[in-house]
Amino acid sequence: MTTDIISNDDKPAAASDEDAAASVHPAETDAKNKGSESNENEAQTQPSVSDESAQELDHQSAPVIELDDLCVNFDKPVLDHLSAEMHGHCIGLLGPNGAGKTTLLNTLLGFNRPSSGKASILGHELSSDKGFVRSMVGYMPERDSFITGMTGICFVRMMAELSGLSSRVALERAHEVFFYVGLGEARYRNIESYSLGMKQLVKLAQAIVHGPRLLFLDEPTNGLDPPARARMLQVIREIRDSSDTHIVVASHLLQDIESCCDEVLVLKDGRIAKYCNLEEERRSNRQFLLMQIQGNENEFVAGLRNLGCEVALPNRRRIKAIIPDGVEVHQLYALAEQLSVQIRNLDYKRDSLEDIFLRAMDEDVEYER
């Protein structure tokens, strides 16, 4: 039994993907073994399994989050026919204020009942496995959330016990997680006396104390000063890199998402504007070249356009060009030689998340699965 939330960095690397796929999460298995229990209001149900290991293999290969025509209405549609399969290790939820990020998180946590459609987490459908799904997730809310009259350690321990850990293990992990997030020295202080940054960290501590398989972080850097923000992002990256925990970060701060996430879901007016793998998007997207030339600029620009490039002149003597497929950089040098133009400088400019986001906001094209 593993009780430590923290392990030695020098420990051998995590098991291979094949091993991971073949293994069954013990906590999950244990919860499954407890059989099914139904509740008419909110499900505490555990799936009844006939062939547990086969089913678990299916769950291992299942998307982290799967949305199937998901709609949520509060008087008006807030989430409008969302369909996506997310497989990333750390998924960013981006969107302007009111785009539906928090509503999507709340729906995935089972707080909202979908008007139509389905949502699954790690292969478990929310409508039928809500109780079980909740035993697999950790949630850090956007707003200040705590229980009054408790010390930090008592609060986090209680949260761990509510997630199903025994009292002793919960206390042990609460201590460890406090040190892990950097609040070790403040763990016996009353939560009400914590600063805003400390409250954010204690919210993170309660979200990870039970070692969830999926971690929902809603605006984790809200209200943090630059050092605290950097620390928070560092902790998120460490969790991402050091375990098989998947993370979903909802934020409107592009830098936060860019520094942590490998996949991004961009929401706009309750719809999916874009879902992409950041690295692939950067690589495969249209390639920008930024050139500085000396010579006949007009002729060179005309030549570039003849090659099929889109050209913009943001500054004098600087040319921004988008190279179409099939055109190679050496053709630009050949053109320059032909026109007696010197290319003094040539930079590749890859799409930043900001470019991707702004394009998703501008394009009124709905993402298609």
Next chain:
Amino acid sequence: MAIFQKAYQGYSGPLSPPFERTLVIFRYALADVFQSRLFVAFFFISLLLPVLLMCAIYVYHNLELLLQFEVSLDDLTEINGNAFVLAMQIPQNSLLFLMILGIGPTMISPDLRNNAMPLYLSRPINKASYIFGKLLVLIFLGSLISWVPALLLFILQAYLAGDSWLGQNLHLPVASILTSLTWIVSLSLVAFAVSAFVKWKSVARMFFFGIVLLGSILGGVIEEVFGGVGGYVVNLYAALEVLMAALYNADSDVLSFVPQMSVGIAVLQFLIISLLALVLLTRRIRAFQVVS
């Protein structure tokens, strides 16, 4: 090993069964209640009454002591349902009301005020477990100052008085348990409902006090003006008196005033008020607020 050399790792140990999560809420809420010195003082003072009554029962059955005090057996009241209602149940009802007034309205509001519901409900527990966990605190503490000492008194009396007394008064423990639990549960749910709507502790207490007190006054006024039992529908204490009279087989002159209401209606009244409070409570306890 230094803590900074360690890294995050998930948990893969066993998980507790779902019902234990309810007990976690109960345990932490109970600890929170006992942080108040005022409550601790109240709790121990409320245990003095059964101790005194225990001494009284001992003296009642000790002829030597009675002779020393020059008290004749004829001067003493018979220990039966009437005595239990007068000496135990009626004072306990007041103690229970005071206890629930003190801690009931403050049990839910801090969680709502500090946005703690998403933390509870994002875990494998539901609203019912949360409410039941909190309710268990009041049931547990209420039982310790009501039917548990009453049961001990009953056992002592039965031991000292003999089998014939026991045979004649076997209904007393059942009456004590049912009356106390009905009173505790219904008052607690009303207190929780108030707590869910009023964020400030003292205002919530006043509100709860007002609901119970004004209910009694309003019930009396309606009864005076319109007659019948309609007025008692909003008067919880009237329903409790009906229940006590029926369960204890108490004489009509023991209870100051027993409304002309059937036990069924009294039970129905408790059920309706409890269900109403429960519905309000469950509607109020949400993981998030919808702003439309």
